[in-house]
Amino acid sequence: xxxxxxxxxxxxxxxxxxxxxxxxxxxxxxxxxxxxxxxxxxxxxxxxxxxxxxxxxxxxxxxxxxxxxxxxxxxxxxxxxxxxxxxxxxxxxxxxxxxxxxxxxxxxxxxxxxxxxxxxxxxxx
Ligand SMILES: [Zn+2]
Ligand SMILES: [Zn+2]
Numbered sequence: 001x002x003x004x005x006x007x008x009x010x011x012x013x014x015x016x017x018x019x020x021x022x023x024x025x026x027x028x029x030x031x032x033x034x035x036x037x038x039x040x041x042x043x044x045x046x047x048x049x050x051x052x053x054x055x056x057x058x059x060x061x062x063x064x065x066x067x068x069x070x071x072x073x074x075x076x077x078x079x080x081x082x083x084x085x086x087x088x089x090x091x092x093x094x095x096x097x098x099x100x101x102x103x104x105x106x107x108x109x110x111x112x113x114x115x116x117x118x119x120x121x122x123x124x125x
Contacts, residue, residue, distance in 0.1 A: 006053060
């Protein structure tokens with residue numbers, strides 16, 4: 001399963017797709033070379049809205065292409081994405097999210113990471 005971490009309120013949200021072009025039964029999102037997607041729709045837009053604080057964020061999947069310049073221009077927040085077993089505990093997922101945020105920092109520099117994925121850099125608790 002893929003999980004996204006809200007970089008504003010640190011809520012952990014399982015990523016599901018209910019259909020882009022046409023509605024379908026909710027399916028677990030999958031990782032693609034271009035970010036997140038689903039078995040039916042293919043690649044999905046790499047954005048997510050937190051259900052707790054309603055902040056629209058850009059999804060960061062380690063290893064996938066990420067348009068850092070565009071995100072910084074829009075001063076969008078970035079939600080790290082991780083793959084974890086279904087039913088993994090909140091703290092397990094948060095540890096993984098912290099690692100995802102760290103690889104973001106490695107890729108784009110700690111200054112960018114501080115501004116964009118801040119909440120998870122401390123270690124996830
Ligand atoms: Zn879908
Ligand atoms: Zn949130």
